[in-house]
Structures are given as C-alpha cells and as structure tokens.
Amino acid sequence: MTSVPLTTPVIDARGLGRDFTRVSGPLLRRRRERVNAVHDVTFSVAPGEIIGYLGPNGAGKSTTMKMLTGILSPSHGRVRVCGLEPSRQRTLLAGRIGVVFGQRTTLWWDLPLRDSLALTRHLYRVPAADHAARLAELTELLELGPFLATPVRQLSLGQRMRGDLTAALLHAPELLVLDEPTIGLDVVSKSAIREFLLRLNTEQGTTILLTTHDLGDVERLCRRVVVIDHGSLAFDGDLARLRATAPTPRTLVVDLAGPADPIEVAGARTVRVEGPRQWLELSANPAEVIAAVAGAHSVADLTLREPDIEDVVARLYSSGRAAAGAPRREDPVSG
Amino acid sequence: MRVLLAVFACGLRRYSTYRVATLSSIVVNGVFGAVNAMVLLAVFDARPRINGYTAEDAVTQVFLAQSLIGITAIFGPPLDLGGRIRDGQVAMDLLRPVGFVRWWLAQDLGRAAFALLSRTAPTFAVGLALFDLALPADPLRWAALAAAVALAVLVGFGLRYLYALAGFWLMDTRGVNAVAWLAGPFCSGMVLPLVLFPDPVAAVLRTLPWAALVQVPAEILLGRTVLPGGAAGGLAYQAVWAALLLALGAALTARATRRVVVQGG
Numbered sequence: 001m002t003s004v005p006l007t008t009p010v011i012d013a014r015g016l017g018r019d020f021t022r023v024s025g026p027l028l029r030r031r032r033e034r035v036n037a038v039h040d041v042t043f044s045v046a047p048g049e050i051i052g053y054l055g056p057n058g059a060g061k062s063t064t065m066k067m068l069t070g071i072l073s074p075s076h077g078r079v080r081v082c083g084l085e086p087s088r089q090r091t092l093l094a095g096r097i098g099v100v101f102g103q104r105t106t107l108w109w110d111l112p113l114r115d116s117l118a119l120t121r122h123l124y125r126v127p128a129a130d131h132a133a134r135l136a137e138l139t140e141l142l143e144l145g146p147f148l149a150t151p152v153r154q155l156s157l158g159q160r161m162r163g164d165l166t167a168a169l170l171h172a173p174e175l176l177v178l179d180e181p182t183i184g185l186d187v188v189s190k191s192a193i194r195e196f197l198l199r200l201n202t203e204q205g206t207t208i209l210l211t212t213h214d215l216g217d218v219e220r221l222c223r224r225v226v227v228i229d230h231g232s233l234a235f236d237g238d239l240a241r242l243r244a245t246a247p248t249p250r251t252l253v254v255d256l257a258g259p260a261d262p263i264e265v266a267g268a269r270t271v272r273v274e275g276p277r278q279w280l281e282l283s284a285n286p287a288e289v290i291a292a293v294a295g296a297h298s299v300a301d302l303t304l305r306e307p308d309i310e311d312v313v314a315r316l317y318s319s320g321r322a323a324a325g326a327p328r329r330e331d332p333v334s335g
Numbered sequence: 336m337r338v339l340l341a342v343f344a345c346g347l348r349r350y351s352t353y354r355v356a357t358l359s360s361i362v363v364n365g366v367f368g369a370v371n372a373m374v375l376l377a378v379f380d381a382r383p384r385i386n387g388y389t390a391e392d393a394v395t396q397v398f399l400a401q402s403l404i405g406i407t408a409i410f411g412p413p414l415d416l417g418g419r420i421r422d423g424q425v426a427m428d429l430l431r432p433v434g435f436v437r438w439w440l441a442q443d444l445g446r447a448a449f450a451l452l453s454r455t456a457p458t459f460a461v462g463l464a465l466f467d468l469a470l471p472a473d474p475l476r477w478a479a480l481a482a483a484v485a486l487a488v489l490v491g492f493g494l495r496y497l498y499a500l501a502g503f504w505l506m507d508t509r510g511v512n513a514v515a516w517l518a519g520p521f522c523s524g525m526v527l528p529l530v531l532f533p534d535p536v537a538a539v540l541r542t543l544p545w546a547a548l549v550q551v552p553a554e555i556l557l558g559r560t561v562l563p564g565g566a567a568g569g570l571a572y573q574a575v576w577a578a579l580l581l582a583l584g585a586a587l588t589a590r591a592t593r594r595v596v597v598q599g600g
C-alpha cells in the first residue's frame with residue numbers, strides 16, 4: 001500500500017537548529033561561547049492534533065516555539081508553519097496562528113480587559129459580527145464576564161491567562177501555540193483551561209502545540225508527545241508508547257489496620273513505609289499481588305497508582321543517549 | 336488605517352489613566368516655565384535684543400517649549416519598547432499582525448494626542464496668565480505652528496524609537512536614555528533658545544534633529560525663521576528629519592528582527 005498525503009502539515013520542521021552566542025566574563029576578558037540550544041529537530045504536526053512538546057528546563061522548548069512563530073530565525077534547517085516561513089513571513093503568519101507565552105501578556109496593562117479584546121478585531125480584521133459572536137462564546141466558556149471591565153494589571157494570574165487565551169483565539173486561528181499556559185495556576189484554573197482547550201480542539205479542529213512542565217496537562221490533553229532533551233529530539237510518538245519506551249512500574253499503595261513491618265510478597269517490592277501506609281512497586285500481575293497482600297495482612301484500603309508521565313519522562317531523560325535510539329514516529333505525511 | 340486608529344485610541348486611553356502623573360506634570364511645566372522665563376527676563380534686562388530675539392520672544396519660546404514637553408516627550412517617557420526588549424516582552428509585540436514601527440507610532444501618537452489635550456493647553460494658559468507673550472494675529476501662522484507641532488511629534492517619536500531600538504544590541508537602554516534626556520532639552524532649544532548660544536554652537540545644533548522639536552516650531556510661531564523659505568523652510572527641515580529618522584528606524588527594525596535574539600524563556 002502506498003501512502004498518499006491527505007493533508008499538508010500545519011507544522012513541518014526539518015533539521016531545525018538554533019545556536020546562541022553567549023558572552024560572559026568581565027568587560028575586558030569577554031569570553032564568547034557558542035551554545036547549541038536546539039539541534040536537528042525534525043517533526044511535523046497534522047491539522048487537528050494536540051501535541052505536547054516536553055523536556056526539562058533549558059531543553060530548548062521555548063527556543064523552538066520562538067522559531068515556529070517567527071520571532072527567532074533558525075540557524076540550521078527549515079520550518080514551515082501553515083505553509084509559511086515563519087521568520088520571513090512573521091506578520092502574515094501572526095494573522096493565522098494564536099500564541100500564548102505563559103509568562104508574558106499581549107494585553108494592555110492599564111486598560112480594561114475588554115479594550116484589549118476589542119482591539120483584536122481590528123488587528124486581525126475580523127468581521128464585527130464574527131468577533132462579537134466569538135467573544136460572547138469565549139466569555140462564557142472561560143467565564144470572563146466578571147472581570148471584562150477590570151484593568152489588566154488588577155487581574156489575578158489565572159484571570160489574565162484566560163484573557164490572553166481569549167485574545168489569541170478571537171480570530172479563530174488554525175494553530176494555537178502555548179508555552180507553559182498553566183504555569184502558576186491553581187488546580188481549578190488549570191482544569192478549566194484544559195477542558196477549554198480540549199473542547200476547542202474537538203469542536204473547532206484547532207491544532208494545538210503546547211509546552212508544559214505540568215504532566216496533568218499532558219495526560220489530559222496530548223495523545224502524542226515530542227520530548228526534547230539538550231536540544232535534541234529524544235522521543236516522538238504516542239503517550240502510551242512513551243510509557244512503554246521507558247517502562248515505569250505501577251505502585252500499589254496499601255493502608256493496613258496499623259503500623260507493621262514492610263510487607264513481603266512475591267511479585268512486589270516494598271519501597272516506602274509511613275505508619276500504616278506502605279508503597280509496593282509491582283513487577284507481577286496486580287491482581288495476584290493484591291490477593292497475596294490481602295491474604296497475609298488486614299488491609300483497610302488499597303490503591304493502584306499508574307506511573308505518572310513525570311516518572312516516565314524522568315526515566316527517559318536519565319537514560320540519556322540511549323533514548324536517542326528510541327523509536328521515532330513514522331511520519332504519516334510525505335513532504 | 337483602521338488598525339492604527341484603534342491602536343491610537345488605546346494609546347490615548349492608556350495615558351488618560353495616569354491622572355496623578357498628568358496633573359503633576361502640568362504643575363511642573365508651569366512652575367519650571369515661570370522660573371525659566373524670569374531668568375531670561377533678567378538676561379534681556381541687560382541687552383534688549385539678542386540675535387534678533389526680544390525678551391517677549393524668549394519668554395514665548397519658553398512657554399511653547401514647556402507646552403511641547405508633554406507632546407514631544409523631550410524629557411520622556413521613553414517608549415516602553417526599550418524595557419520590553421530587555422525582558423523579552425517584545426516577543427508579544429512581534430507576534431502581532433501589524434507592522435512593528437507602525438504599532439509603536441500609532442500608540443505614541445495616542446499618547447501625544449492625550450498630552451495635547453491635557454497638558455499643552457493648561458501649560459500655555461499659565462504662560463498667558465503670568466507673562467506678556469508675543470503671539471501672532473495671522474491665522475496662517477497658527478496653522479503653520481500646528482503643522483510644526485505635528486512634525487515635532489514625529490521627530491520626537493523617531494528619536495525615542497531609535498533610543499529604544501538600541502536595546503536590541505545593547506540590552507540596556509538606560510545609558511542611552513540618560514544621555515538622551517540630557518542632550519534633548521539643550522539641543523532642542525528648550526532650556527535656552529538656540530539664538531542665545533554662541534554662534535558656532537548654535538549653527539551645529541540647528542543641523543541636528545532636536546532643533547525640530549522646539550526651536551523650529553518656536554521660530555515659526557514668532558515669525559523669526561532663519562531657514563530660507565520662512566515657515567515653509569522650517570517645516571521642510573522638520574519633515575526631512577522625521578522621514579530620515581522613521582526610515583532609519585524601519586531599516587534597523589528589519590535588521591534587528593532578522594538577526595537579533597528575543598530574550599527570555
């Protein structure tokens with residue numbers, strides 16, 4: 001069977017790289033050092049995907065986002081976003097994508113939120129009726145109503161983030177790029193934003209690329225993840241496959257009737273004891289282990305904990321270069 | 336154009352939220368103008384005419400200058416752009432589907448329009464109330480002044496845009512601003528009309544862009560233009576500097592956004 005390209009990718013990065021010159025030391029003995037922040041990154045994103053772009057601090061995630069949005073030109077390789085070359089066609093591309101950088105805002109600090117949102121109609125040349133309808137919809141979904149009239153500098157972080165998301169979406173972009181959109185938010189705000197993004201993706205087909213350190217975001221939103229480490233691609237594929245690539249055992253949390261010695265059963269290893277609660281790392285079928293534990297001890301409660309994606313990614317990082325040999329995603333789109 | 340009008344309106348509304356700053360700057364402009372005028376009156380007491388200027392001319396220029404401080408921002412505020420380059424917020428500005436220079440220009444014109452309404456009129460009124468000013472009766476001359484003030488705003492923006500843009504290469508524009516806020520008021524004829532400088536110094540200052548901020552508009556108001564063509568010559572001088580500065584700003588912007596790094600993760 002030959003595969004026929006069904007759609008052009010929204011993002012298509014080939015051998016993308018970026019070097020920085022870092023200047024350090026005192027004025028007269030300046031040392032110049034080349035930093036390879038992103039190295040030979042190749043991946044592509046089809047319309048309608050939600051991709052998690054993950055990696056530890058300093059991995060090169062933000063640098064990649066900057067190249068994709070056109071505010072930084074690549075040192076190596078090439079990239080197309082919505083069929084455009086970002087750094088050369090930045091202003092044109094800006095009209096077709098929405099971007100939110102978690103630590104930054106596009107809103108007017110001193111003016112009511114409403115004013116910044118009204119301005120986007122002119123910035124993106126959205127017909128007045130479309131703009132009004134979309135604003136009403138987003139106001140409802142993100143519950144902006146109570147603070148539309150509040151100056152942005154008086155908004156809480158979570159409120160401001162919802163305002164920024166709205167500003168990035170009023171022109172119905174094909175692609176939404178989010179760099180740490182849930183940074184510093186509480187559980188409720190995080191979950192509101194996740195549900196909103198999911199809805200946006202399923203109902204309007206908006207493609208979403210996000211970086212985050214919050215693995216709750218990844219588990220809720222991303223079927224596919226791209227992991228980057230020290231500037232290089234370490235993994236690209238299904239979240240489920242990432243788990244398989246860097247297998248992490250499941251944990252059984254056992255609450256006993258009272259404090260006891262570490263449990264000893266076949267197929268599990270007790271890794272932690274705190275009063276009546278014990279943590280068992282499973283190496284065999286959980287059902288057998290649970291039966292064995294219940295048979296030998298008086299158990300008050302049991303929970304089976306799936307490995308956190310955080311554990312999985314940490315394992316992937318620590319396995320270092322070995323991860324570079326991890327299976328790469330077969331590109332479904334031939335360019 | 337619609338976009339720029341909307342940005343202009345946001346700039347105007349934004350500055351109108353700074354009520355205390357506006358009020359205090361009217362007081363400062365009024366008081367500083369009065370002191371400056373009294374010093375000059377003392378100077379002219381000894382010599383009734385200096386390079387064609389009378390005491391009345393000099394005092395009129397002082398109050399015109401004080402009235403223009405707000406609109407042309409000779410003493411600041413600097414464009415937010417400098418700070419935004421330093422902390423990486425400029426990324427958000429680059430992600431707008433509008434030309435970069437035009438975005439900042441429209442916003443600054445909004446600021447100038449607010450200053451015109453809120454600061455220029457009250458400051459000039461203080462001058463009128465306290466001193467005899469040499470004001471023309473000819474409506475054409477007032478029209479020429481209006482054009483000169485508009486061009487002065489463009490030149491003021493062009494200069495401040497370049498100061499801020501230096502941040503892409505220097506990372507810290509506070510040094511640039513310190514020099515600019517010192518040089519601007521002297522070179523523009525704000526602190527002292529350029530006619531009172533020694534001739535060779537005045538001749539040099541008259542070729543620089545700062546003269547377009549105060550000295551040229553003042554001479555147009557007073558009918559004492561030194562450039563050939565009278566008021567038209569003065570306006571042409573301002574227009575040439577405005578065009579040069581904006582073109583340089585646009586060229587450097589293109590270079591900066593291609594080569595230079597947006598800071599911060």
Ligand SMILES: Nc1ncnc2c1ncn2[C@@H]1O[C@H](COP(=O)(O)OP(=O)(O)OP(=O)(O)O)[C@@H](O)[C@H]1O
Pocket residue numbers: 020021022035036037055056057058059060061062063064596597598599600
């Ligand atoms: N302007 C710059 N000059 C020099 N080096 C830089 C510059 N910007 C980023 N770097 C370096 O490039 C690397 C990648 O940085 P980047 O901001 O992309 O990381 P990140 O993956 O977004 O990290 P985080 O999770 O902390 O946000 C880091 O080592 C960083 O020090």
Ligand SMILES: [Mg+2]
Pocket residue numbers: 061062063179600
């Ligand atoms: Mg980052």
